[in-house]
Amino acid sequence: MTDSVPDAVDARVAASAPPLGRPPARFAGLRRRAVQFFTMPTGFFGAAILVIVIGTALFAPLIVSPADLDVTKVSGPSLNPPLAGYPLGTDQAGRSVLDLVIWGTRSSLVVGLIATALTVVVGTTIGLVAGHYGGWISRLLMQVTDWFIALPGLPLAISLAAVLGQGNASIIIAIAVTSWTGTARLVRAQTLAVSARPFVERAKALGAGDGQVMRRQILPSVVPIVLVTSTLKIADSILSAATLTFLGLGNPMDVSWGSILNSALGQGALTAGAWWYLIPPGVAILIVVLGFTLCGRALETIINPRTETAR
Amino acid sequence: MSAAAIEVPGPADVLEARNLRVTFSSRRSAAPARAVDDVNLALGRAEIIALIGESGCGKSTLARALVGLVKPQGGQVISQGAPLKYSKAALRQHRRSVQLVLQDPAGALNPRHTVYDLVAEGPRLHGLTGNLYERVCTALTQAGLRPPEQFLARYPHQLSGGQQQRVVIAGALALEPSVLVADEPVSSLDASARGEVLRLLIDLRDTLGLSALVVSHDLGLAWNIADRVAVMYLGRIVELGTVEEVLLRPQHPYTRALLSILPGRRSAQTLTLLQGEAPDPAAIPGGCRFHPRCPLYAEKADDPRAQWCRERDPQVLPALSDSHLVACHFAASGAPDNPTAPPASAVGA
Numbered sequence: 001m002t003d004s005v006p007d008a009v010d011a012r013v014a015a016s017a018p019p020l021g022r023p024p025a026r027f028a029g030l031r032r033r034a035v036q037f038f039t040m041p042t043g044f045f046g047a048a049i050l051v052i053v054i055g056t057a058l059f060a061p062l063i064v065s066p067a068d069l070d071v072t073k074v075s076g077p078s079l080n081p082p083l084a085g086y087p088l089g090t091d092q093a094g095r096s097v098l099d100l101v102i103w104g105t106r107s108s109l110v111v112g113l114i115a116t117a118l119t120v121v122v123g124t125t126i127g128l129v130a131g132h133y134g135g136w137i138s139r140l141l142m143q144v145t146d147w148f149i150a151l152p153g154l155p156l157a158i159s160l161a162a163v164l165g166q167g168n169a170s171i172i173i174a175i176a177v178t179s180w181t182g183t184a185r186l187v188r189a190q191t192l193a194v195s196a197r198p199f200v201e202r203a204k205a206l207g208a209g210d211g212q213v214m215r216r217q218i219l220p221s222v223v224p225i226v227l228v229t230s231t232l233k234i235a236d237s238i239l240s241a242a243t244l245t246f247l248g249l250g251n252p253m254d255v256s257w258g259s260i261l262n263s264a265l266g267q268g269a270l271t272a273g274a275w276w277y278l279i280p281p282g283v284a285i286l287i288v289v290l291g292f293t294l295c296g297r298a299l300e301t302i303i304n305p306r307t308e309t310a311r
Numbered sequence: 312m313s314a315a316a317i318e319v320p321g322p323a324d325v326l327e328a329r330n331l332r333v334t335f336s337s338r339r340s341a342a343p344a345r346a347v348d349d350v351n352l353a354l355g356r357a358e359i360i361a362l363i364g365e366s367g368c369g370k371s372t373l374a375r376a377l378v379g380l381v382k383p384q385g386g387q388v389i390s391q392g393a394p395l396k397y398s399k400a401a402l403r404q405h406r407r408s409v410q411l412v413l414q415d416p417a418g419a420l421n422p423r424h425t426v427y428d429l430v431a432e433g434p435r436l437h438g439l440t441g442n443l444y445e446r447v448c449t450a451l452t453q454a455g456l457r458p459p460e461q462f463l464a465r466y467p468h469q470l471s472g473g474q475q476q477r478v479v480i481a482g483a484l485a486l487e488p489s490v491l492v493a494d495e496p497v498s499s500l501d502a503s504a505r506g507e508v509l510r511l512l513i514d515l516r517d518t519l520g521l522s523a524l525v526v527s528h529d530l531g532l533a534w535n536i537a538d539r540v541a542v543m544y545l546g547r548i549v550e551l552g553t554v555e556e557v558l559l560r561p562q563h564p565y566t567r568a569l570l571s572i573l574p575g576r577r578s579a580q581t582l583t584l585l586q587g588e589a590p591d592p593a594a595i596p597g598g599c600r601f602h603p604r605c606p607l608y609a610e611k612a613d614d615p616r617a618q619w620c621r622e623r624d625p626q627v628l629p630a631l632s633d634s635h636l637v638a639c640h641f642a643a644s645g646a647p648d649n650p651t652a653p654p655a656s657a658v659g660a
Contacts, residue, residue, distance in 0.1 A: 198418035205378055205411035206433040206482065207403050216432075220423055 033302050040301065046294025053288050057105040064099040069255060071095065079267070079274050089276030091260075092267040100260050101280045107256035108288070111168050111175075112238035118176035119237070120230045123183025128222065130184070131191025132214050142188070145181050153178040157240065161249035168251055171244045175237050186229060187222055194221045224303045231296035235289040242285050257281040325391060325522050326377060326409055326490045327353040327630060332385035333369070333376050337593075344593040346372040347383070348546030351630035354490060357520040358632075359512065361533035361554075363569070364543035367589050370526045373543070374494045377524065378411045391489075407437060410483035414495040416475035420467035426451070426478055427463040433486045446485055453519070454481035455511050473504030480511065484519075491515070491523045497532065509536045530573055534558055539632070542566045545600045546592055548628050552635030562637040564607040598622050599640060607641050616640050 037043040056063075067073045076086055076094035083089070088097040130141040157174035164170035194200065200217050208216065244250065245258025252259070260281040264270070269277040331350045336343040346369040354360055364370045375381040377388055379395060379402050388395040390405050410433075413419040420429055430447045434440060451459035454477040467475055476496060483491055493512070497505040513536055515521040527533065533540045533554060540557040542550040542565065550563040561567045568583040585604050590596060602608045602620040611617055625638040 198413050198415055199421040201380065202411070202413055202419045202479070202482070203421075203432065203436075204380060205406060205413075206486070207406040207436045208432075209399065212436060217421060 036302050037298055040298050042294045042301070043298030046291050046296075046298055049287060049291030050295060053105060053291060054109065056102055057109050060102050060106055064103050068099045069095060069103055079269070079272060079277070081274075081276055088280050089274070091263070091269075091277055097260075097277055097280055100255055101257065101284050103255045104257045104260055104281065105284065105288075107168065107254050108238055108241060108258070108285070111172055111241040111256070112234050112288075115172045115175035115179075115237040115241065116230055116234045118172060119180045119233060120183055120226060122176060123180040124187050124222065124226055126180070127184040127187025127189075128191055128214055128218065131188040132195060132210065132218060138188070141184075145184050148178070149181045151178070153240075154243070157244055158247065158249065161244060166249055166251055168254065171241055171250055174244060174249075175240045179233065179236065179240070183226065183229060183233070187226060190222045190225055191218050194218050224299075228296055228300045228303060231292055231299055235292040235296070238288055238292075239285065242281075257285050324353040324389070324630075324632075325356050326492075326524070327351075327389035328373065328377060328386065329389055329394075329630070330386035330627070331373070331376060331383050331388065333372050333381055333383045342593045344591070345369075345546050345595055346592055347376060348592075348595065349386070349627045350543075350546070350548055351628060352524075352541055352548060352551070353630035353632055354522050354524055355632055356489070356522055357516050358538050359516055359523045359525060359536055360539045360541055361537035362524060362526045362541050362543060363528065363530060363533055365528060365569075365589055367592070368543045369546040369592065370543050371494050374411070374492045374524065374526045378409055378492050379405045380411070403437065407486050408488050409490045409492060410486060410488040412476070412479055412483055412491055412493040412496050415499045416472060416479045417467065417499070419479050420475060422467055424466075425463065426456075426465050426467075426470075429467070429478055430482045430485050433482055437486060439486075447481075450481040450485035451478075453484050453515065454478070455507070455514075456481065471504065472500045473507050476500060476504070476508050477511065480508075480515075484515075489520075489522060491521060492526075493523060494526045495528070496525060498527070498529070512536055530558060530569060542569070545589060545595055547600065547638065549601065549625075549638045550636065551628055551631075556635040560635075562635070562642040563601075563639045564605050564641070565601055568606060597624075599625050599638075601639075607639075611641065614641075 038047065071093040074094045074096075076090040076096060077083075078090065078094050079092050080086065080090045080094075086096045086098070088101070090096060091100065126141050126145065130138040130145075157171075157178050160174040160177060161170040164173060195218065200213060203213050203217050241250075242256070242258035242261070245256050246261045246265075248262055250256060250259050250262075258281075261278065264274070264277045264281075328350050331347055332345070333347040334343040334345050348369070350373055352360070352362075352373075362370050362373065372381060376383050379388065379397070382397050390408060395401065395405055424432070427447055430450055431443050434443055434446055439446065447463070448459040451457075451462060456462050456474065456477050462470070462474075462478070467478070470478065480491070491512070496512070497508050500508060509532065512523050512525065516523065525532070525536065537554050539551070539553050541548045542557065542563065544565050550557055550561065550566045557566060558570065561570055564583075565585075568585050571583040583606050585606070587604055590600075590603065596603050598619070598621040599605070599608075605620065608617055608620045619640040623640070625640060628636040628638050
């Protein structure tokens with residue numbers, strides 16, 4: 001991917017812009033890209049889904065009171081199909097499944113976002129350093145990366161979570177450890193491509209050190225591509241988090257989509273045919289993953305216009 | 312002859328290569344490529360030297376070594392009379408006085424930065440942010456982008472090729488250097504922009520006393536802007552002298568061959584086409600490095616001196632600024648004023 005493509009495409013549009021005075025506008029292209037993003041169906045629907053989901057997570061305490069989730073305080077019927085007051089039925093303890101799913105949004109999103117942030121920071125740092133310095137540093141880092149790629153993700157995550165103990169922190173670490181490799185490889189490749197361009201040599205000739213070259217020249221060219229993959233990666237992380245929680249590695253007191261599925265299975269929802277208990281968290285996961293994937297695809301199209309035809 | 316090579320430079324020399332060697336080792340072949348193989352060259356104050364040679368002769372590597380981007384394996388770069396050290400601080404200092412102008416301005420300018428940021432980049436890196444705006448505008452004006460305010464907010468893709476190269480030059484000038492090393496500065500520009508940029512280099516020499524080493528494969532360019540010309544072949548300078556001496560009275564058969572293929576030469580001048588491609592710098596021929604392709608050697612194969620061509624490396628040219636120097640065994644007879652007649656103790660191959 002060449003990051004300069006959109007700049008070249010926009011040449012004519014921007015050429016008509018009037019010359020400005022002292023502080024040159026730095027974000028001239030950003031506004032136009034935002035418009036482009038929201039006029040694309042994928043971008044619009046992806047963003048709409050995410051707004052709803054994130055809104056739900058933020059306002060969950062207003063919709064659901066903690067008392068509704070406390071097994072000792074709820075008074076609903078046990079494992080009941082949807083009925084008045086409980087649009088998605090109830091669980092074994094008589095809690096509303098809808099309340100559980102709404103509340104679970106918070107934990108699922110937070111774990112997914114933090115795990116992705118960690119993944120991106122680790123992957124980008126390692127890829128950037130390996131690509132910029134080359135030589136033995138690159139070989140060493142890529143050996144480590146290959147080693148982590150070769151490790152099977154799920155068993156590693158399970159053993160990590162087992163060693164670190166149950167809880168969100170260990171799930172986040174387990175996800176980050178198993179998924180930074182793709183970002184590292186990608187960033188290294190992009191770093192190598194950008195480093196070969198003459199403006200990096202010009203920066204060196206002007207007196208820029210390694211850190212300045214990486215920060216001012218290479219990183220800005222790497223960020224867009226990282227942004228795209230991390231949007232897609234959030235979907236993966238949420239799915240992995242749900243998987244690990246479902247497998248019982250999460251905090252048992254915490255309500256998340258994975259833990260709802262886990263307790264549904266544990267309380268015999270499957271044998272009881274309690275579909276209302278199993279489907280909502282699954283659909284919630286599906287919707288969030290869809291939202292992030294749509295946004296990621298739309299961003300990808302904007303950043304590299306050539307993928308548009310291949311869509 | 313080494314005594315001549317280590318001659319004390321005149322105080323007027325702002326940048327000098329002294330017995331400079333740059334080699335690149337590749338993992339595959341055992342022999343390292345000798346891109347720059349013992350070069351002496353001194354650039355005087357307010358002087359423009361054109362470094363001429365064909366692709367792969369090491370002229371760009373020499374340019375990068377002089378800027379300090381490539382660390383030489385032997386010899387020294389003398390900057391302002393003192394040998395360049397390769398510590399971070401010394402390199403930073405060196406880069407304020409010696410600046411590089413690259414071949415392709417469209418690629419040399421980060422497409423995401425405005426002209427203001429591009430020109431301010433050097434001063435920011437060196438902490439010269441006191442009156443950055445004035446500094447940037449001055450540099451743009453000096454580079455011929457007037458009025459500078461009109462260009463500040465533009466992006467590189469909104470400028471023409473000539474304007475882009477002026478921005479690159481302005482970015483260098485913003486550091487107030489004493490030397491510009493320009494690697495093929497106009498080869499990617501169209502003919503009109505080419506003339507403008509070359510004119511600019513001459514103006515900068517005249518107004519700011521800026522020296523320039525202009526790397527090119529174009530002898531016509533050398534004729535237009537240079538005070539002196541250095542002709543490079545396979546990592547070594549083979550002919551050095553003023554523009555008139557080198558281009559009107561070339562002594563080295565390589566220079567003659569280069570000149571003979573220029574369009575518009577009188578028909579009296581026979582066309583000399585060199586045979587074969589430039590040899591591999593990882594396997595430089597013994598004796599005179601040019602002899603396998605040398606038309607003069609082929610012609611005078613029976614001459615006793617032809618044996619020297621096969622066996623003796625011609626003397627490495629010293630960095631003298633006031634003589635016409637030729638690294639050729641045959642040039643001795645051709646030019647009586649030539650000080651580089653092969654001595655009895657010529658350097659072995």
